Amino acid sequence: MERNSDDRRAMLADLLHASHLMPVEALPAQASECAATAGLHQVLIYLSGVQPGRLLALGQQAQLGAPQVGAELPIERTVAGRAYQYGGLMPASPAGPGEFEWWVPLLDGTERLGLLRVSARHNDPGVQSDLEALASLVALIIVSKFVTSDALARLVRARPMSLAAEMQWNLLPPRTYADGRVANSAALEPAYDISGDVFNHAIDGPSVHLAIFDAMGHDTAAAAVGRPGPPPARPCPQRRRREPELCRVQPGRPLGGDGKRRRRRSRAAAGRQRLPVTSDGLRDGQSSGVARSARSGR
Template sequence: MTLARTKSEATGAEQTRGRRSQPAGRAIVLGSERLLRRCLDFPPARDPAHDHCQTSRLGLAPPTASASSWPSNWLKAASISSSTPRTANDCKVQSNRSEQQAPQPSDPSPRMPQQTDAQKGCRSMDLEREAGGRRMLAGLLAASHLTPIDRLPYVVADHAQAAGFTQVLLYLGDLQRRVLRLLAGEAESQGHETELQIDGTTPGRAYQYGHILPAGPTKSSGTSWWVPLLDGTERLGVLYVEAEQDDDRTQEDMDRLAALLALMIVSKRTSSDTLAKLGRTERLSLAAEMQWNLMPPSTYADGRVVISASMEPAYRISGDAYEYAIDGPLAHLSIFDAMGHDTAAGLCAALALGACRNARRTGAGLVAKSEAVEAALIEQYGDHRYATGILATLDTRTGMLSWVNRGHHQPLIIRGSRWSTHLECPPSHPMGTDLGVEVITCREQLEPGDRIVLYTDGVTEARSPGGEEFGLARFTDFIIRHHADGLPVPETLRRLVHAVLVYHNGTLQDDATVLLCEWLGPSAEATDQASALAGLPDEHFQQHSEHRSRRP
């Protein structure tokens, strides 16, 4: 009896242990599920359950339960947690997954996919970063009114952090567009080069082609970029930007930051000696000091025309001047070459330019403008000073080019990157000589894509050490070849003038000026071609930015 009772009690205890073993196993699984849910709800950085959270995110089984024993909702939660976004790159991966899992067009009854927790997290993250970009721009706009140019790097550093930019440096091009020079205080310049060559460097390529280019890894976990700095289509320099993220949002914010900073810099340019000194690598002559302050920006573009100009020797320019202006559908183009190579030549060219502008802005035509210039020179100098020049007007609605020649080289037309020719027009006498030769208005019908080139004799008459001229053939061939290479127009002219300098052993004996205008068509809104020719940021990035700006 005792033996039987003992055996019965042992059997009962074993059954009790068996009944208890099943709930215990379930409790372990359910406890792990609760632990996983804690991981999904933004766990603190030093949560004691951190190791279990990491195990769950990797999709591993809890240490006391096999994967085969997980409930279906546990597996679903593990799948969600493995794709929970932590950075913008995680969102990029999540987006790719969503595209791969999207219903195919052949599916007879596609269902709209439900937004996952990961997608909601990415959307929230994107909205937060978008708001940060807006705070950066709004802060800089508010500060721009009272910020002197030497304080700009510090102000930019303060506000750029809102968009996730850990460092922003500003490099501006010099007068000859050979180097990029750092605009910075002592703190910012530590550890960074203060002068960068344009030719043969990554920041130089960003400047030359208008592309946002990677600068390489940073000391932290972020990335760095070289971003073109453009005022409209005038190339000012580049930004060096270190960013926490590497995605489309980052590039959009960098591009917008560069556009705003360019406007801020140009708004301070006429009153800032800091910018004037930064753009010089040697001292300007007195005539050059006057001339550069009279010139319009070196590049202009819209959907109808691309205009670009270059002058050398930049630090000793004297008698040359160029001018362009847009008046509704009309593009006015002028080039002047005053007699001499001294300060008096600079004064004569400045007077010719001022008289031309004054007459044009009162509605004078081409002949009347040239006569106004002549009258101003005779009044000031008698018959002791004169200037040659071309004054032209392009009607962008029709492509009709009209011009007068006042004793200057005939305009050059380059068509289809295949051939070039001078436009014939009977020249009149140089302005200021009062010789009484009739001034004739000539006309030429252009085709879309035609390039009109106005130039002074310093370009074609530059001589090599052996005495050979650079020549018209070499001049036109250079423009055609570099256009075929896909270079932006301002970069073609930069290289052309530098080639002329090299050909003349680095020192020109006469001013060399080129003014180029390409007619694209009648529409100011069709800007794709103008964007490429002027060297604006990549077309695909612009289209992407426009798409992103229209999203809800």
Template sequence: MNTQPHDKVLSELLAGSRLTPGRGLAELVARTGLRMGLTGTAVYVADLQQDTLQALPQSPAPEEPALGVDTSLGGLAYREERTQRSADGDTLWVPMIDGVERLGVMKATGHGFDPGLVDRCEALAAAAALLLVSKSTHSDVLIEAERRRTMTVQAELLWAFLPPRTIGTAQVTSSACLEPAYDIGGDAFDHSLIDKGLHLTLLDSMGHDLASGGASAAGLAACRATRRSGGSLADIVPEIDKILDQWFA
């Protein structure tokens, strides 16, 4: 098997990622996998409601079919956050995680996986997860893969304001979701790790339209602005009230 030193391969992956667009990430990961001795890779991300895993586009490889989170080996790796191996031993499904938030899985194929190659695949999946998150700030590739249908304008507005759905440390984990995911109205959340504490915010504006979505977005902005300026909970509440008074004036 023709392989290159692992540290050199990963360092060149990171260097090559700087000018790689989001839509080229899966191909970059695949090329890196070949240099590690794999025969192929595919990057899958979970949809917004975490029902399926959708492969990112990768030319010239054929399009990979979507996988059920509850009905596939890749889905098992995603659910349990643990690498899974196919029955023939030639395919690995490796979870891709950003901090404590599950993003998806990386499929790796090869001619047998010794413990060292498994470790290298897990390192590649970890690097791919970090790159995917960094690219998502200026590319729609992750967002498009997460969606299975069109999102309403008010839902688009709120999702753009929301933090990652899961955050955490060794001491605490916070996770949230919103339904109906593609048609949320005035519901919003925020969670942030502050020193040794966890700050949680839940907002529920009346209605299910753009006005209610805008009100929650304004309230969320007021909450964050006050908190990030050193304000306490007692300071945050009146600031939200003041902003909403202006919003509805």
């Protein structure tokens, strides 16, 4: 067991050191090289698309000796898809002599990024811990590379985005946030043509900020109105952090007056709340007023 702990430490340290000056396309090969220290090999990386439904291979994975594994895998009705949906380790194939293959979820907090497919020489709790540790580090590396990698942006898209959608996605916060008290998640459709449809969530000590905005239209004017929301209920993080008085409202009540403001011949309905968070999380029904306010324009 001590040997296994040392091997795991070396695997993670080597991969972390290599990641600082590594293009993301080289991550599968580098992860495979470092994982060999812990008795793991052939690390393949699959990422979910902008619209969940398929898992897409990262990098030149055919060079890693796995031509039988496709460059694209459906999520529905596949073992890989079940591992992705349920967020747990699953065998990738029947065990062979001295060979075990696993699907390992890639998670950023609770947000599902994709999967690793990893081969191992053994099958025991220590190996499974190594797999989870490797997946955690690979997920952190992928998240850190997303901001500067056009290769990742192209990989997770099935078709080009509209200009307005490109603007909108780059202004939005991560779609999922979770800690021991609260979990927030959001989705926008149609993913390749959104514009003016905005959400925002953030944690501020004992409070959670939630906001939904719906601007009229799906063009760049709508994107400008919802960038990232119309005053006075703008959920812009910079403004919220600079002027906390803007958010000092009674818990559970929406902000923003009538929630409508004209700009470039477009309008937006807005709903926003600041809710108290305890160690037990939010009370039942506390967040329902946000969506209700956005639908009614109040």
